Amino acid sequence: MIGHRAIGSSRPRADAKVFVEGRGCYLDDVQVGKVLHVAFLRSPHAKAGIKSIRTEEAAAAEGVVGVYTAADLAPVCRGWDTSQTYPGLVMRSQTALAASEALYVGQPVAAVLAETRALAEDAIELIEVDWEPLAGACRLDEAQAVDTARAHSDLADNSAYRAQIGDEASVDPFKTAALVVEESFSFHRLTGASMETRGVIASYLPGDDSLTVHQSHTAPHQLRSLYAAHLGLDEGRIRVVCPHVGGSFGVKIHLYADEIATVAIARLVGRPVKFVADRIESFVSDIHAREQLLTARLALDSDGRFLGWEGTSLLAIGPFSTHPGSSVQEGDEALRMAMAPYRIPYASGRLDVVFQNKIVVGQYRGVGHPIGTAIGEYMIDKAAAQMGIEPAELRLRNYIPDDSYPVRTRAGVDLEALSHQKCMTKLLELIDLPKLRMEHTALRAQGIFRGVGFAAFVERTATNAPSAAHIRKATAQDGITLAIDPSGAIRCAISVTDQGQGTHAVIGQIVADALGVSADRVRVVSGDSQATPYGSGVRASRGTPVGGELALQASRQLRSIVLQAAAGLLQMQPDAIDMRDGLIAPVNGGTPSISLADLAEIVYFKANTLPAGPQINLSLSMHLGHDWPALVPTNGIQACLAEVDVRTGFVRLLRHWAVDDFGTIVNPLLVSEQVRGGIAQGIGQALYEELVYSDEGQLTNGTFADYFVPSAADLPDIVVEHVETPWPYTQLGAKGAGEAGTTGAVGAVLNAVNDAIRPLGAKITELPMTPARLLNALGRL
Amino acid sequence: MENIAIVSLTVNGRAVRRAVSPRLNAAEFIRQDLGLTGTHIGCEHGVCGACTIVVDGAVCRGCLLFAVQLEGSVVETIEGASQSGRVAELQSAFVARNALQCGFCTPGMILTAAEALVRNPGMSRADIREAISGNLCRCTGYEAIVDAIEICVERART
Numbered sequence: 058m059i060g061h062r063a064i065g066s067s068r069p070r071a072d073a074k075v076f077v078e079g080r081g082c083y084l085d086d087v088q089v090g091k092v093l094h095v096a097f098l099r100s101p102h103a104k105a106g107i108k109s110i111r112t113e114e115a116a117a118a119e120g121v122v123g124v125y126t127a128a129d130l131a132p133v134c135r136g137w138d139t140s141q142t143y144p145g146l147v148m149r150s151q152t153a154l155a156a157s158e159a160l161y162v163g164q165p166v167a168a169v170l171a172e173t174r175a176l177a178e179d180a181i182e183l184i185e186v187d188w189e190p191l192a193g194a195c196r197l198d199e200a201q202a203v204d205t206a207r208a209h210s211d212l213a214d215n216s217a218y219r220a221q222i223g224d225e226a227s228v229d230p231f232k233t234a235a236l237v238v239e240e241s242f243s244f245h246r247l248t249g250a251s252m253e254t255r256g257v258i259a260s261y262l263p264g265d266d267s268l269t270v271h272q273s274h275t276a277p278h279q280l281r282s283l284y285a286a287h288l289g290l291d292e293g294r295i296r297v298v299c300p301h302v303g304g305s306f307g308v309k310i311h312l313y314a315d316e317i318a319t320v321a322i323a324r325l326v327g328r329p330v331k332f333v334a335d336r337i338e339s340f341v342s343d344i345h346a347r348e349q350l351l352t353a354r355l356a357l358d359s360d361g362r363f364l365g366w367e368g369t370s371l372l373a374i375g376p377f378s379t380h381p382g383s384s385v386q387e388g389d390e391a392l393r394m395a396m397a398p399y400r401i402p403y404a405s406g407r408l409d410v411v412f413q414n415k416i417v418v419g420q421y422r423g424v425g426h427p428i429g430t431a432i433g434e435y436m437i438d439k440a441a442a443q444m445g446i447e448p449a450e451l452r453l454r455n456y457i458p459d460d461s462y463p464v465r466t467r468a469g470v471d472l473e474a475l476s477h478q479k480c481m482t483k484l485l486e487l488i489d490l491p492k493l494r495m496e497h498t499a500l501r502a503q504g505i506f507r508g509v510g511f512a513a514f515v516e517r518t519a520t521n522a523p524s525a526a527h528i529r530k531a532t533a534q535d536g537i538t539l540a541i542d543p544s545g546a547i548r549c550a551i552s553v554t555d556q557g558q559g560t561h562a563v564i565g566q567i568v569a570d571a572l573g574v575s576a577d578r579v580r581v582v583s584g585d586s587q588a589t590p591y592g593s594g595v596r597a598s599r600g601t602p603v604g605g606e607l608a609l610q611a612s613r614q615l616r617s618i619v620l621q622a623a624a625g626l627l628q629m630q631p632d633a634i635d636m637r638d639g640l641i642a643p644v645n646g647g648t649p650s651i652s653l654a655d656l657a658e659i660v661y662f663k664a665n666t667l668p669a670g671p672q673i674n675l676s677l678s679m680h681l682g683h684d685w686p687a688l689v690p691t692n693g694i695q696a697c698l699a700e701v702d703v704r705t706g707f708v709r710l711l712r713h714w715a716v717d718d719f720g721t722i723v724n725p726l727l728v729s730e731q732v733r734g735g736i737a738q739g740i741g742q743a744l745y746e747e748l749v750y751s752d753e754g755q756l757t758n759g760t761f762a763d764y765f766v767p768s769a770a771d772l773p774d775i776v777v778e779h780v781e782t783p784w785p786y787t788q789l790g791a792k793g794a795g796e797a798g799t800t801g802a803v804g805a806v807l808n809a810v811n812d813a814i815r816p817l818g819a820k821i822t823e824l825p826m827t828p829a830r831l832l833n834a835l836g837r838l
Numbered sequence: 839m840e841n842i843a844i845v846s847l848t849v850n851g852r853a854v855r856r857a858v859s860p861r862l863n864a865a866e867f868i869r870q871d872l873g874l875t876g877t878h879i880g881c882e883h884g885v886c887g888a889c890t891i892v893v894d895g896a897v898c899r900g901c902l903l904f905a906v907q908l909e910g911s912v913v914e915t916i917e918g919a920s921q922s923g924r925v926a927e928l929q930s931a932f933v934a935r936n937a938l939q940c941g942f943c944t945p946g947m948i949l950t951a952a953e954a955l956v957r958n959p960g961m962s963r964a965d966i967r968e969a970i971s972g973n974l975c976r977c978t979g980y981e982a983i984v985d986a987i988e989i990c991v992e993r994a995r996t
Contacts, residue, residue, distance in 0.1 A: 069933050076941025077929040077948060079876020079916035086875040175861065252880045252888055252942040252976050303878070303942035304976050336881040557940030557977050730936050730982050737979030761885035761974065769980040770971035774963075798979075 063570035064789075067726035070562040071577065081301040084256035084273040085333050092258060093122055095319050095332040096177035098167040098184050099341065100159030103414035103754025104193030104208070107157055107186060110167055115183040120176035124184065125168045125322055127156035134321035135287055142383035146218045147412075149209070149377045153287075153318035160193075160208065160376035161414050162754055163341025165315045170322055170330060193414030195754035197350055197373045200411040208376050208412035215411040217374060218385050222392045222406035223468035230365025230403045234356035238439045242351040242432050243823040246748040247741070248343050249421050250766055253303020255343065256333035257316045259323035267294040270320055274299050274309045275554045276594030277586040278532070283312050283381065288324055299584035299594075302556035306738065307421040308343045309556070310596045311379055315342060340759040344419025345748060348373045349388060349428060353395070355436040361446050363455050365403035366396045368432060372410045375417035384418045385410055390425025390517070393468045395433040397515035398477045398692065399455040404467035414754050420596070422738055423516075423799040430514040431804035435822065438510065438808045442815055448511055448808075449490060453481055456513075459782075470517070475692040476782045477513055480716040483778055484511075484694050487714050493698070501816055507700045507711070508815070510808025512801045517688035518793025519602040520593075533682055535603055536590025537611045539568065540676035541619070543661045545639050545654030547572065547579040552592020553604030554583045558795060559727040560600040564608045566723055567789070571612035572619075573636030574653060590678060598793025601723055602689055606787040607681040613788075615677055622673040623656055685786030691793055693717035695736070695801035698773075699809035703817065703835055706828030708744055708810055710773040717797050718780040721790035728794050729777040735798020736775055741767045742799070743806035747825050847908045849874070850918030858905045865889035865900030867908075868915060876916035876945045880974070887973030890946030891915050897953045916945035925952045927993065931986035939977030947973045951987045961991050 075081060112124040123129075136152040155166045167184050171177035192206040199205050200215045208215050231237050258271040268290055274280055277297040285292035302309060315332060323330040334342065349372045356365040372388035385408075392406030437455075441448040456477040457464055463473040490509070497507045520531050538550045549568055555561045561581040569576040582588055593599065616636065623641040624631040627649045635644045642650035659666055660673050667673070698712040715732055722728055745765035749757045758764050783790025803824070810826055814835060821834040832838035846855045849872060856871050868877045868891065880888030882901045889900035892914040919925045928948050931937070938944040947970060954961065954969035961969065966987045967980065975983065 069936055073933040073936065073938060073941075074929075076938055076944050077932045078920040079874075079878075079945035081941045082875075083878070083942065085869075085879070175859070250976060252886060252940065252974065253878070254880075302940060304940040306976070336883065336886075557938075557942075559936075559939070726936050730939065730978055733979035733981050734939060734977045735979075738976070760883050761881050762883065766974050766976060767979075768971040768974060769967040769984065772967075772980055775979060775981055 063566040063576055064721070064723050066724070068562065068566065068576070068724055070559050070727065072561060083253050083301050083303050084258065084271060087258055087271045087300050089258055089260055089271065089329045092329040092331040093170050093172065093326070094174040094177050095322060095330055096169050096174060096181050097165040097315055098181045098186070100155065100162055100164040100166055102159055102188060102190050103162050103195055104191040105159050106189035106191060107155060107159060107166065108189055109187045111185040112167065115169055115180040118180040118183055120172040121169060121180045123170040123326060124180070125154065127152050127154040130154055130318060130321045133288060133324045134317060135289065137287065137380060139378045140381045140383055143218055143385040143389070146378060146383065146385060147212070151314065151377055153314045153321055161416050162756055163416060165318055168318055168322060170326065193754045194412060195414055195750060195752055197348060197371060197413070200371070200373065200413065201409070208414050216409070217378070217412050218410035220389065220408045222389065222408060224403050224405040226367070226405050226407065227403065230356045231354065234364050235359035236357045236440060236443060237354060238436055238443065239354045240352070240436060240439065240822055242353070244347045244349045244428055245824065246345045246348040246750070247746040248340065248345050248748060249306035249308035251304030251306055251308050254334040254336060254339045255309060255313065255316065257319050258329060258331045259320040260329040261324045261327055263327045266290070268320070268324065269296045269298070271298045271300060272316065273302050275302060275305050275556050275596065276310055277584055278552065278591050279594060280312065281586045284320055287317050288321060297586045299554060305556045307419060307424070311344055311419050312381065313342060336761065337759045340748065340764065341416065341756055344379060344421060345416045346387060346418055346421035347428065347742065348418065349391065351428070351432055353432045353436050355440055357440055357444070361444055361451050361454055363399055363401045366401055367405045368392045368395050369407045370409070372408065373413040373415065373418065374410055375413055375415050377417055379417050379419035382420060386420060387418055387425045391429040393429070393470055394426050394515055394517065395429035397466055397470055397472065398457065398513045400457050401467065406468065415750060422735065423796045426514060426516050426796065426800040427739060427742060427803040430512050430800055431807050434512040434804040435807055435811065438811065449481065449485060452511065452513055453478065471686055472515060472690050474782045474785055475515065475690060476718045476780050477692055477694070479780045480692065480694045480718060481513070483780060484696060484714060484716045487776055487778065488696060505700065506703055506813040506817070507698065508809045508812025510697050510699070510805050510810070510812050511694060512804030512808060513694040514801050515690055515692045516793065516797055516800050518598040518691055518796065519689040520597040520599060520687060532591065532593045534680040535592035535607050536678065536680045537607045538590055538676065538678040539611050539615050541653065541657050543657045545578060545652060545657055547574060549579055549581045549608070550589045551581065551583050551604055551608065552589050552594065553600045554594045556595065558600065558731050559724065560595060560604060562727060563601050563723045564604055567605050567608040568612045571609050572616050574639040578639060590680065598795035602784065602787070602791045602793050605723060605791050606789045607679065609789045610681060611677060611679040614679065618674065618677070619653065619656065622660065623651055625668045625670060626651060626656065626659070689784055689792045691719055691797060693797050693801055695805040697805040697809040699806065699813055701810055701813040701831065706831035708826060708831070710740065710806070712773050713775045713805070715775065715798065715801060716778045716780060717794070718782050719794040720782060720784045720792040722779055722781060723791060725779065731795055732777045732798040733775045735796060736802040737767050737772055739799040739802025740772060740806055742825065743803045744825050745771070843906045845906050845909050847910060848912045850914055850921065860904065860906055862905045863901050864891065864903040864905050864908055867905035868900060874915045874917050878942050878945065880942065885974070887946045887950065888943050890949045890973065892949055897949050916949060919949060919952065927990050928952055928986065931989040935982045935986040935989065937978060937982040937986040943973055943975040947975065947983060955987070955990055955994070959991065959994050963988060
């Protein structure tokens, strides 16, 4: 095959030039003619009965086209049940607009359709709801108490799901251990906060019974299937287009009640209808993540070898499990992946998932892995401190050796082609650890408290559906169509999508490389259900490992078709010729030769000059089902250098390092920046980001002025390095890279801060580590 | 009925006169009425900086101004700054350094950076971080943006 000229090279994204000129086309920029605008009346109560809704005054207001309640949408829009992805998860039914009861602050209850969004918002003020406020389940620490308020009045308690993960609980490993360390942790709610909010524009043509939906989303085919189910329409008459997506991080892989309501209203009125969430709506309606109370216990022998691990999680998911998919994943993955880098003969987890009258918890970047990593890595540092062992050394002593894979962990996770030892070795080449430790000791004498923290992790990425999927979420296959045009240009339509991470650039590089054309001859289209083959879109860091592999295999097939055709024209054997930069010539160069454009010109317009033989087809479609494990493990390690101001409780990050193993890297420039961006979000979770709820279930901070997304001044420079252990099941060998930054950063910052304050006899295990919490931990508040 | 006001201003070098609702903010006016969609709306409360525009030579938040407040002003958006070539160096540095992912914050980031480069041509990395700390980016972690701006600082120096 051709050498890897494009694969592995750092190249700027071609489409970046469009974005720097402000010419991206996001959902709110899409023009479909004169649209009507939706605004929602959202529940101001965490839990309340809806006794009546009076809409007459709103309906008569200026510019209003219609006012809708659950009853109005019912004829065209079905409710839905919880996706049953985890057997035993308590099922709940929902409707797009709340019918008789609202179950969280922000739940859409009524909708106004008007000529402008402003007029729709004006009319919302005129709707009168007769509420019957009820005590809701809002505090996680009280969720399991006897006689506590219940999220659902018809359920006996708040329990949504329970599971034992890994080994059955046993006291044995802890009885014989030289050291047992224990800790409890609290992680608060946060959200993805993509800079572009969610939005949808729906157009229904009654005469054609067809529906076109533009939506800021990352999985158009999934949406198409879901809208067909919700609206009872023929899926074949629905087109979903995802324009440029202004960030998702998981927020936009879900389908939301307000989006379904918008499409249902479009179906009712037969005119284009638009809904774009404003920022406060995003905070009270986008998926939330992370809220968990956990405990952990780690047993070690006198040499520091791990003997046993126990973790528990109490996870709050809101009144429903997310749609489609499952909120359980946040807790299940946390317990399942904690300690996955290490040899450990006993590992046990207990997961308790509870309903709450807060927003649904969904799949935000990392999903459980950041928390599993943080608690596991914290326990290792705690044990290291008690045993007087350097934390890096304690990890090296316990890693599953790089040469001993495949391994199945006690939690039932299949691991393969991982490289913890190599990654730690590379990290320690980047950091002069003994010097740092000495500096920190010296600085403490001056009242300066610095710490360094590590976090090694394993992630499960690149999901495909199990072979028998019961929800329309991930598919078992992804699809691609490649077509060579008469100019020699390549059109590529693929089912994986781009939300800014550079999927198009990566797919383009792979196609160019495997086919033998220059990358600027390849144009990639995605995100349009009418233009692309069926498949999953992007989630779970699957764009390159799944989409890239598909592109590679399809391009290699197309290349052999091209060479076969050219061989006939050049009167040579196919294996004696090669294509580079769109020129087909003998393998060692020279003549005879023909450009791909000339070949295509002949095929499309001068077929009479072709030698006799079977018809030449210069396009192909391919679907890739996975014959490898449904989840691709990746690993990495991060380190953080932090300084804690013990007088103010402020944390300053001085430096951060990441060494990741994503298998084959197609474009180091793009992947390294994705890692840095992920780390910024993990730092946000560790230090700044928290959705603060009152005990009554009111969100008290719904703006960027009081929900702190990290700014440039909050973040350190971040060193990113790579180890490449190819995924052995694919020709490309790539693994998922999109979430590793977030997964490792939370634990690295947690450990750095605790390393800084440990000499003061203090510790902190509640995140985010705000100044107030740190001062509390230091006994100074 | 909603009141209507007339606003006259210059946008990207062209005179503009429009009838607007007094409550319409400048960012929405520029997007909806003028069709200049490079000005993005991220928060509508003045924190994220996605709606950054240049009014009478100073960057400001389009969401914190009413359209009617632009009366008599000279406004430049990312489209105008791109067309004039004023921010071309920043734009090519952003592309080369991959200093954007979803691109939603990018126009505001570039207009803010351009002003900072004029105000403080010898910016250090810390100065750059401070200068763009009022523009939120959720994708990049900022380092590539800082690098791209630093490239322009260094080019100006040599």
